[in-house]
Amino acid sequence: MSYRKLSEEQIIDYLNKDSCSPEIENLIELSAGRSREAFGSRGYVFAQWGLNCEPCSLDCDFCSLGEKNFSFDSKFSLTVEEAVEGLNRTDISMVSDIFMMCTADYPLDRIYAIGREVRKRIPRETRLVANIGDFDRDQARALKESGYTGFYHIVRLREGQDTKGDPAVREETIRFGMEEGLELYYCIEPIGPEHSSQEIAREILRAQELQPKVMAVMRRICIPGTSLYKHGEIDDADLTKIAAVTNLAVLPERAMNVHEPCLDSMRAGINQLYAELGINPRDTCENTEENRGFSVTGAWNYLEENGYSKS
Numbered sequence: 284m285s286y287r288k289l290s291e292e293q294i295i296d297y298l299n300k301d302s303c304s305p306e307i308e309n310l311i312e313l314s315a316g317r318s319r320e321a322f323g324s325r326g327y328v329f330a331q332w333g334l335n336c337e338p339c340s341l342d343c344d345f346c347s348l349g350e351k352n353f354s355f356d357s358k359f360s361l362t363v364e365e366a367v368e369g370l371n372r373t374d375i376s377m378v379s380d381i382f383m384m385c386t387a388d389y390p391l392d393r394i395y396a397i398g399r400e401v402r403k404r405i406p407r408e409t410r411l412v413a414n415i416g417d418f419d420r421d422q423a424r425a426l427k428e429s430g431y432t433g434f435y436h437i438v439r440l441r442e443g444q445d446t447k448g449d450p451a452v453r454e455e456t457i458r459f460g461m462e463e464g465l466e467l468y469y470c471i472e473p474i475g476p477e478h479s480s481q482e483i484a485r486e487i488l489r490a491q492e493l494q495p496k497v498m499a500v501m502r503r504i505c506i507p508g509t510s511l512y513k514h515g516e517i518d519d520a521d522l523t524k525i526a527a528v529t530n531l532a533v534l535p536e537r538a539m540n541v542h543e544p545c546l547d548s549m550r551a552g553i554n555q556l557y558a559e560l561g562i563n564p565r566d567t568c569e570n571t572e573e574n575r576g577f578s579v580t581g582a583w584n585y586l587e588e589n590g591y592s593k594s
């Protein structure tokens with residue numbers, strides 16, 4: 284069966300529908316079928332490693348690391364050696380892509396050095412991804428030369444309003460990264476009940492244009508004390524609907540992710556999940572693997588239950 288990307292009108296129409304309606308059930312089935320056809324039974328677990336616990340100047344209203352909402356008792360920033368050593372906390376042989384994540388202010392020179400050292404220790408085919416602040420063309424080149432194969436960078440929902448990020452600068456970073464040969468990992472996030480169908484659709488359409496091979500949707504997790512806590516979270520059914528709409532609008536080539544996953548959302552044809560380690564903007568525990576973060580085994584269990592495996 285050939286799948287055509289959903290149009291703007293279809294995206295908004297589906298997002299407006301009741302998430303438990305028969306039309307959305309059909310859409311979820313269609314999304315699962317498209318994933319099966321495009322991805323076969325190939326599943327992926329990515330590992331994300333949080334490198335620093337410091338107030339971040341981008342100050343996103345939903346984040347436990349934002350300057351005004353900083354929610355941790357202590358502050359620290361891993362050295363190159365500590366960052367590399369930290370990877371021993373997970374089974375690298377079970378992950379295909381490793382993400383190095385930091386706040387917007389973490390020194391780029393250290394990100395490069397970590398890339399060089401990690402690259403020496405991981406299999407050649409393992410992808411290394413930078414989840415960092417904005418960068419320019421020279422810095423994109425330096426990331427590539429340091430061993431990174433990709434970058435996670437997005438224009439967030441209400442960027443510039445709920446964050447101090449500038450959407451134009453975010454777009455420019457995405458362009459620099461892609462033009463310098465880094466693979467873009469994209470996500471519609473952080474989705475909350477306050478976002479209209481039009482706002483979500485605008486970001487899905489942006490992703491449709493960028494055409495990432497790996498696509499994701501993520502709901503905002505309510506961190507007590509943060510400015511957006513008052514809005515609450517979208518429920519599992521809404522998350523599943525948005526995942527199905529996004530999958531069918533973007534038609535990613537390699538993988539579709541949902542974050543943080545729930546079993547219901549896996550029905551939308553999800554073949555990729557994250558294992559998370561260390562600091563996390565959706566957590567207030569310094570080692571998210573002891574709290575919200577999935578382990579590699581936990582992520583594989585979810586995927587395998589839904590018919591996706593490592594080979």
Ligand code: SF4
Pocket residue numbers: 339340341342343346347348349350385386387446564
């Ligand atoms: S989400 Fe990222 S950029 Fe925003 S405040 Fe948190 S760490 Fe900084």
